[in-house]
Each structure stands twice: as C-alpha cells, then as structure tokens.
Amino acid sequence: MNYIELHNIAKSFDNKNYILKDINLSLHQGDRVGIIGGIGSGKTTLLRIILGLYTPTSGKINRNISNHEIGYLPSTKGIIEEFTVRENLIFWSQTYQSPIHVVEELIDRLNMDKMADKKVSLLSSGMKQKLAFACSIIHSPKLLILDEPTVNLDVENRSLIKKFIQEYPKESCIVITSHNFDDIEHMCNRIVMIVDGTIKVKEELNKLKSDFQSSLVRIRTISKINQQQSILIKEEFPNVLVKDHEVILDKQIYKLNDVLLKLIHLNIEIRDVLENEAILEDIYLRLNKKEG
Numbered sequence: 371m372n373y374i375e376l377h378n379i380a381k382s383f384d385n386k387n388y389i390l391k392d393i394n395l396s397l398h399q400g401d402r403v404g405i406i407g408g409i410g411s412g413k414t415t416l417l418r419i420i421l422g423l424y425t426p427t428s429g430k431i432n433r434n435i436s437n438h439e440i441g442y443l444p445s446t447k448g449i450i451e452e453f454t455v456r457e458n459l460i461f462w463s464q465t466y467q468s469p470i471h472v473v474e475e476l477i478d479r480l481n482m483d484k485m486a487d488k489k490v491s492l493l494s495s496g497m498k499q500k501l502a503f504a505c506s507i508i509h510s511p512k513l514l515i516l517d518e519p520t521v522n523l524d525v526e527n528r529s530l531i532k533k534f535i536q537e538y539p540k541e542s543c544i545v546i547t548s549h550n551f552d553d554i555e556h557m558c559n560r561i562v563m564i565v566d567g568t569i570k571v572k573e574e575l576n577k578l579k580s581d582f583q584s585s586l587v588r589i590r591t592i593s594k595i596n597q598q599q600s601i602l603i604k605e606e607f608p609n610v611l612v613k614d615h616e617v618i619l620d621k622q623i624y625k626l627n628d629v630l631l632k633l634i635h636l637n638i639e640i641r642d643v644l645e646n647e648a649i650l651e652d653i654y655l656r657l658n659k660k661e662g
C-alpha cells in the first residue's frame with residue numbers, strides 16, 4: 371500500500387528559483403527511506419511537502435493516510451520549553467489521544483528516567499533531541515518522518531535511537547534525512563538522493579551497493595595523506611576520492627596498480643586494499659562527483 375505518492379512535484383518560494391523539480395516518489399508500507407543530499411539541497415522542504423506543511427508550486431499528491439497517523443521529528447524541535455520532559459510527553463499523548471502508559475514506556479525504553487522531571491529549557495541539545503524523537507512516536511504513527519534524528523546525540527544514544535527505529539513495527543513507513551551515512555545505512559533500505567533539487571538516485575540500498583561493488587576499490591593508508599600529496603594524486607587521477615587515510619578508485623576508470631605505484635612514489639605507506647566493498651558515503655561522493 372502506498373501511503374503517499376508525489377507526482378511531478380516542484381517547489382519555489384519566490385516563483386523564480388526552484389528548490390525542488392520533477393519529484394516523483396511513493397512511500398509504501400514497510401519502506402525505510404533515507405533521503406540524502408548536500409546542505410540546502412531541499413531535503414527538509416521535501417519532507418514538509420510530504421507532510422502537507424508546504425504546498426507544492428506544481429504537481430500532484432495522493433494521500434492514503436490521515437494526519438493523525440503521521441509522526442514528525444522536525445529539524446527545529448517542536449517541544450515546549452516550559453514543560454518538563456514527562457509533561458511534554460503527556461501533552462503529546464493527550465493531543466493524539468494515545469494511551470497514557472506509553473509515556474512511561476518511552477521514558478523507560480529511551481533511558482530518559484533521570485531527565486523525566488527536568489524542565490526542557492534546562493536540557494542539553496542531545497537530551498532535547500531524544501525528547502523530540504519520543505514526542506514524534508508517542509502515537510505509534512504508521513508514517514514516521516524524521517529530519518536528522520541522530521544529530522546532537524552521543525554514540526550511546528545514537529545507537530539507542532537506531533535500535534528503536536530498527537525494531538519499529540515493520541508495516542509502518544519511515545522516512546529519514548541525515549548527513550550521517552552510516553546511520554542511514556543502518557536504518558534504511560531505500561535511498562533517495564537529491565542533487566540540485568531533483569532526485570538523482572532512487573534505489574534499494576542493496577542494489578545500489580551491488581551496482582558499485584564490482585568497480586570500487588579502497589586503498590587504506592598508514593600515513594596520513596597531506597594536501598600536497600592529494601593534489602599530486604588528483605592531477606594524475608582526477609576521478610579518485612582522496613581522504614585522510616584512504617584513496618578510493620573505480621577500477622573501470624583506473625588500473626589499481628597505477629594508483630598504487632603513484633602512492634608508493636609519493637612515499638605513502640599502504641595499509642591494505644579492499645575490493646568489492648561499497649559504503650553509502652563513497653557511493654554518494656562518487657555520484658556527486660560525476661555530476662560536478
């Protein structure tokens with residue numbers, strides 16, 4: 371079942387510059403959709419269109435879900451600063467008419483007992499993030515829209531939220547934006563990549579990874595690659611990705627041996643060479659590179 375279908379959606383705030391163009395996207399029951407894209411690429415705008423908070427400039431939206439069945443974690447948090455954590459949860463549970471026992475369950479599952487009676491204005495940004503997440507799921511929504519759910523969180527709480535999302539009822543649909551590709555890989559099975567306001571990639575994560583697996587090679591280095599070395603590598607192999615401790619190349623474009631020789635020539639010590647291993651971050655950088 372499709373909860374929401376977007377057909378040829380475009381959005382402009384000033385009728386001149388288009389933030390989004392030609393957006394076609396369906397959100398199905400069971401989907402875990404990761405929306406990725408650079409800063410200001412239009413991810414939040416797209417979420418707000420899905421939610422009905424922004425009206426598209428053109429295009430058509432079909433909805434098979436009521437607003438009460440949707441949960442939203444905005445990037446700017448919708449929590450009440452004057453209330454305590456528990457009072458916020460009670461407020462949202464009453465707003466959605468969900469059973470009151472859910473409040474205590476969430477406090478327990480999300481490890482919030484120590485902060486439960488603290489005023490929100492006294493909480494750290496990570497604590498506020500966790501509370502905002504709890505508020506967005508208090509009514510067990512069928513469609514859960516999470517704008518950067520793990521931002522500001524420490525490792526422990528990030529993994530708590532990720533586990534919660536992984537265990538969320540399978541028949542729901544979850545849409546997540548994040549700049550943390552590792553988190554997206556752990557929580558999502560479909561990837562939507564936005565570049566220049568259009569959907570550049572809309573694909574199953576596994577398919578995307580297997581498409582890139584055959585040709586990407588990662589050379590990990592012991593020594594840190596400095597700026598000068600990076601420039602020299604890029605001069606000869608413009609399409610490789612150079613990071614502090616690794617060089618990623620596409621075997622369809624360059625010979626592995628040629629790149630290895632170059633690194634050795636530049637006195638860069640090699641740790642190992644990993645073939646057939648694609649991670650979302652590399653795929654994203656590579657797709658962005660091609661476009662640029």
Ligand SMILES: Nc1ncnc2c1ncn2[C@@H]1O[C@H](COP(=O)(O)OP(=O)(O)OP(=O)(O)O)[C@@H](O)[C@H]1O
Pocket residue numbers: 383389407408409410411412413414415416445
């Ligand atoms: N209400 C608005 N009025 C005018 N411009 C807006 C409005 N909301 C967003 N924009 C513009 O739309 C563009 C996309 O913003 P959006 O917040 O959707 O990006 P994003 O991909 O979520 O960015 P980030 O990763 O930085 O959170 C930006 O240039 C932003 O300034």
